[in-house]
Each structure stands twice: as C-alpha cells, then as structure tokens.
Amino acid sequence: MKKLLAGCAFVLASVVTLAQNPIICDRYTSDPAPYVHGDTLYLFVDHDEDVTENNFFTMKDWLLYSTVDMVNWTYRGTPLTGETFNAWAKTDNDCWASQCVERNGKWYWYVTATVKNGGYPGIGVAVADHPAGPYKDAINHPIVQGWGKIDPTVIIDGTRAYLFYGNNALWYARLSNNMTSISGSEIEVNTKNETYFGPFKGYNDDQTPKTNFEEASWIYKRNGKYYLEYAAGGVPEHWAYSTADRIIGPWTYQGKIMGTADNSFTIHGGSVEYKGHYYLFYHNGKLPNGGGYKRSTCVEEYTPNEDGSIPFIEATTTGVSPLQTLDPYELQEAETINQCQGVKCMGDYTGCYVTNISSGDYIKVRNVDFGDAGAQSFTAKVKADRTCTMYIRLTKTGTARGTVTIEPTNGEWQEVKCDLRTPITGTQSIFFTFSGSGASLFDFDSWQFSQAPMAIEDTPASTSNAQPEATYNLSGLPINTPLPNTIKVVQGRKVLE
Numbered sequence: 001m002k003k004l005l006a007g008c009a010f011v012l013a014s015v016v017t018l019a020q021n022p023i024i025c026d027r028y029t030s031d032p033a034p035y036v037h038g039d040t041l042y043l044f045v046d047h048d049e050d051v052t053e054n055n056f057f058t059m060k061d062w063l064l065y066s067t068v069d070m071v072n073w074t075y076r077g078t079p080l081t082g083e084t085f086n087a088w089a090k091t092d093n094d095c096w097a098s099q100c101v102e103r104n105g106k107w108y109w110y111v112t113a114t115v116k117n118g119g120y121p122g123i124g125v126a127v128a129d130h131p132a133g134p135y136k137d138a139i140n141h142p143i144v145q146g147w148g149k150i151d152p153t154v155i156i157d158g159t160r161a162y163l164f165y166g167n168n169a170l171w172y173a174r175l176s177n178n179m180t181s182i183s184g185s186e187i188e189v190n191t192k193n194e195t196y197f198g199p200f201k202g203y204n205d206d207q208t209p210k211t212n213f214e215e216a217s218w219i220y221k222r223n224g225k226y227y228l229e230y231a232a233g234g235v236p237e238h239w240a241y242s243t244a245d246r247i248i249g250p251w252t253y254q255g256k257i258m259g260t261a262d263n264s265f266t267i268h269g270g271s272v273e274y275k276g277h278y279y280l281f282y283h284n285g286k287l288p289n290g291g292g293y294k295r296s297t298c299v300e301e302y303t304p305n306e307d308g309s310i311p312f313i314e315a316t317t318t319g320v321s322p323l324q325t326l327d328p329y330e331l332q333e334a335e336t337i338n339q340c341q342g343v344k345c346m347g348d349y350t351g352c353y354v355t356n357i358s359s360g361d362y363i364k365v366r367n368v369d370f371g372d373a374g375a376q377s378f379t380a381k382v383k384a385d386r387t388c389t390m391y392i393r394l395t396k397t398g399t400a401r402g403t404v405t406i407e408p409t410n411g412e413w414q415e416v417k418c419d420l421r422t423p424i425t426g427t428q429s430i431f432f433t434f435s436g437s438g439a440s441l442f443d444f445d446s447w448q449f450s451q452a453p454m455a456i457e458d459t460p461a462s463t464s465n466a467q468p469e470a471t472y473n474l475s476g477l478p479i480n481t482p483l484p485n486t487i488k489v490v491q492g493r494k495v496l497e
C-alpha cells in the first residue's frame with residue numbers, strides 16, 4: 001500500500017488505440033481475474049470510475065464479463081457493489097482487487113474492501129448460485145483484515161482450498177470447507193529471498209529482496225507444480241512469478257513475465273488455461289483518457305516452455321486471435337462486443353443491454369461467420385425515446401449495408417428490422433454505428449441476422465393482384481414517403497426496392 005501511495009502522484013496522458021487491447025471498451029476495468037468454467041471464460045474485474053476522486057483509486061463496484069471466443073466479450077452485469085458488504089465495509093469506494101471461484105455449485109467472490117470508519121483493508125466473500133449472481137455477503141464480516149491484507153487469490157487443490165493475499169507482504173491460509181472462513185491460522189510467507197520458506201520469521205538486512213514482491217498474488221497449479229504470479233518491483237510494477245512443489249513452499253523465484261504496464265503504475269493480472277491455450281490477463285492505462293486510476297484489461301497468449309516455465313510475454317496492442325466464429329443467425333446480445341466507443345453496458349443477472357448510445361459511437365463485433373449464402377436481413381431489439389438510425393457496416397466508416405430507422409417505442413422493448421442492400425457473406429467484423437440528435441439515442445438489447453429477406457408480420461397476403469399493398473421503412477413500420485431502400489409487399493411477399 002505504501003508503495004502504491006508513493007506512485008499515485010501521476011496520471012499519464014491518454015493514448016487512443018484502435019487495436020484489440022484493451023479488451024473491455026465500455027468502462028475502465030482493472031485487476032482482471034479470469035476463471036474458466038465449462039465452455040466459458042468468465043472475467044471478474046474491478047471498475048475504475050470515469051471520474052477519479054481525490055487523485056486516487058475510485059472504485060465502487062465489481063463487474064463481470066465473459067467470452068467463448070476470446071475476442072468478443074459479453075458484459076454480464078455489476079454483481080457486487082460496496083453496498084454488498086455494508087455490514088462491515090465502507091460502501092462508497094475501495095472496491096479493490098478480487099477473484100471468484102466455483103466450488104460444489106456455489107460461486108465465491110473474494111474481494112478487497114476497507115473496514116468501516118477508517119479501518120484496515122479486509123477480505124470479504126460473497127456467495128451466489130450463478131457467476132452473475134445474485135450475490136450476498138456470505139458472512140457479514142471480513143475473513144481477514146489488517147494492514148496490507150488486500151488482493152485475494154484462491155486455489156482449490158483437491159479437497160483443500162487456500163487463500164493467498166497481501167501487499168508488501170504475502171500471507172496464506174487454508175480455507176474451511178465452507179470457503180468462507182479460515183481453518184487454522186494465517187501464515188506469512190517470506191518473500192524477500194530468491195528461495196523463500198514459510199512461515200516468515202522476519203528478514204535481515206543482508207537478505208536481498210530478489211522477488212521484489214509487491215501485491216496482486218495469483219495462484220494456480222499446473223502439471224503438479226504450484227505457480228504464484230504477482231506484481232513486483234514497487235511502482236511501476238512488473239509481473240513476475242515463483243513456483244513451489246508444495247502449497248506451503250518453499251517458493252522459488254523464477255523471473256519476470258511482463259514488463260511494466262503502459263500508462264499504469266500497477267499491472268495486476270493472472271494467467272489461465274482456456275481451450276488448450278494459455279493466456280495472461282493484465283491491465284494498463286491505454287483506453288482513451290486512461291491512466292493509473294483509469295485502467296483497462298488486456299490479454300496476451302503465450303506458450304509455456306517445455307519445462308513448464310513461463311516465457312517473458314510482450315504486452316501488445318494486437319492482443320489474441322479468435323478461438324471460434326460468432327453465429328449471426330443466433331440471437332446475440334448487443335453487449336457482446338469486440339471494440340466500442342462511447343456506449344455503456346448496463347444490467348444484472350436478469351438481463352443486460354447497451355445504453356448511452358450517441359451519434360458517432362460504434363460497436364464492433366469480430367469474426368462473425370455469415371457463410372456463403374449470406375445474410376439478407378437484420379433484426380434488433382431496442383427501446384427508444386426518439387427517432388434515430390442504426391447502420392450496419394463492415395468497417396467503421398464503410399458503406400452502410402443496412403439501415404434501421406428507430407422510432408420512439410413508448411418505453412417498451414421493440415423489434416426493428418431492415419433488409420440488407422446486398423447479402424453479407426463470409427467471416428466479417430461488423431460495426432453498428434448510430435446517428436440522431438441528443439445523447440442516449442436508444443437502448444440496444446439484442447440482434448440477429450437472417451438468411452431470408454425481412455418478414456413483414458401482420459400483413460395480409462394478397463391473392464388478387466401484384467400491386468403493392470403497403471410500403472414500410474427499414475424499421476418495418478409503414479411510412480408515407482418511401483426511403484431509398486424500402487420494402488413493398490406484393491402478394492404477401494416482401495420485395496426490396
């Protein structure tokens with residue numbers, strides 16, 4: 001903590017990037033904690049507010065995103081806030097690093113918070129039946145508390161689970177089977193030697209602090225070996241790791257994994273294996289207007305060496321490759337996003353959507369497989385207070401392949417549709433862009449393409465002649481003046497003009 005404070009005096013200028021890293025674009029997300037469950041990679045993150053208070057970390061809640069392809073990330077809500085821990089913790093700030101794990105069907109989300117009324121940091125735990133919640137404080141008090149007791153990481157090792165935590169010192173403790181209390185006492189690990197043994201008995205001046213352990217411990221087991229990754233070096237931090245044959249140590253320092261983070265004096269992250277690939281998550285300050293208190297999650301892929309050691313990993317802006325394509329003919333959540341600008345995702349375990357959409361904003365979805373036949377029409381579920389337009393493009397500023405006119409929906413979610421000017425085929429990135437006057441044009445819940453032209457419902461089929469019976473704009477609503485691309489219903493079939 002004291003070293004963090006020392007590094008808090010600066011916030012570097014923002015750098016705009018259009019590349020893949022950072023991977024979450026609708027907010028500043030810090031201290032990423034990935035967790036693989038079944039086919040899905042969940043990403044539990046902290047949240048740096050858009051407006052920094054008192055030139056320090058301003059963090060009021062924790063967020064969840066998920067992916068199945070590593071390039072499109074779905075916002076899954078804001079399952080925890082400071083209020084979740086109001087029985088003991090300060091509720092309006094200090095929602096610091098966390099990690100969530102599943103055991104026996106329950107999700108345990110360990111967080112750093114600050115004990116009320118000027119107390120020390122503490123580690124709380126919330127429990128839920130589903131990763132997106134709803135969560136409740138499992139015990140209404142911290143599991144541990146004290147100076148430097150932040151940044152929890154958990155390992156379930158056979159029938160035992162352990163909690164590691166600490167800043168400028170490292171402790172661990174065995175968790176009880178209920179995952180919400182400590183079994184026995186906490187043990188401080190000596191992190192000051194290259195090979196370090198617990199319990200910590202204090203260190204002498206002649207003990208060189210080769211590990212430079214700072215904070216952000218991240219523990220896991222791979223091929224029978226325990227790995228402890230962590231932020232090291234004081235501030236600015238780099239990412240390093242140690243290994244051990246037993247959970248109790250001795251731990252042996254193995255070296256640096258990544259250099260200091262771009263535009264952030266912290267780097268907190270963690271490695272995970274997913275679908276046969278190895279990824280290192282970390283944060284930097286590279287979203288527009290980002291910095292040390294407005295950090296953003298990034299990810300890199302790496303290949304462990306033959307002996308299990310972790311290579312030095314370069315931080316990139318290109319990030320990682322997709323693991324699979326996204327099917328545009330299935331209903332997709334609007335909050336499944338590769339890159340975006342301006343928009344925000346909202347909601348909770350009951351449902352999420354994209355909001356705060358203004359003219360000039362965009363949402364990019366990557367690696368969308370339209371197939372050879374291609375898509376002919378598009379449907380979106382929206383809620384709007386005013387008339388505005390959504391465009392479907394293959395590049396951010398390219399020709400619109402579809403144009404959806406959105407009319408006010410009287411506070412209801414409503415489907416709007418359009419036919420595409422020409423079918424979209426092959427594997428593409430798609431961009432949704434927007435225009436209209438004023439902020440918060442509409443809310444966007446989901447979308448789906450179809451290989452058939454747009455279906456006009458509630459339109460009686462004509463059997464008598466081939467004359468147009470009705471004219472619809474591209475939102476599927478009747479209009480008086482046809483737009484350049486309009487639908488005419490001829491003998492019950494829709495025809496694009």
Ligand code: FUB
Pocket residue numbers: 030031046057096097112150151215216266267268
């Ligand atoms: O996000 C607040 C603090 O910054 C975390 O707890 C540390 O690990 C550092 O990333």
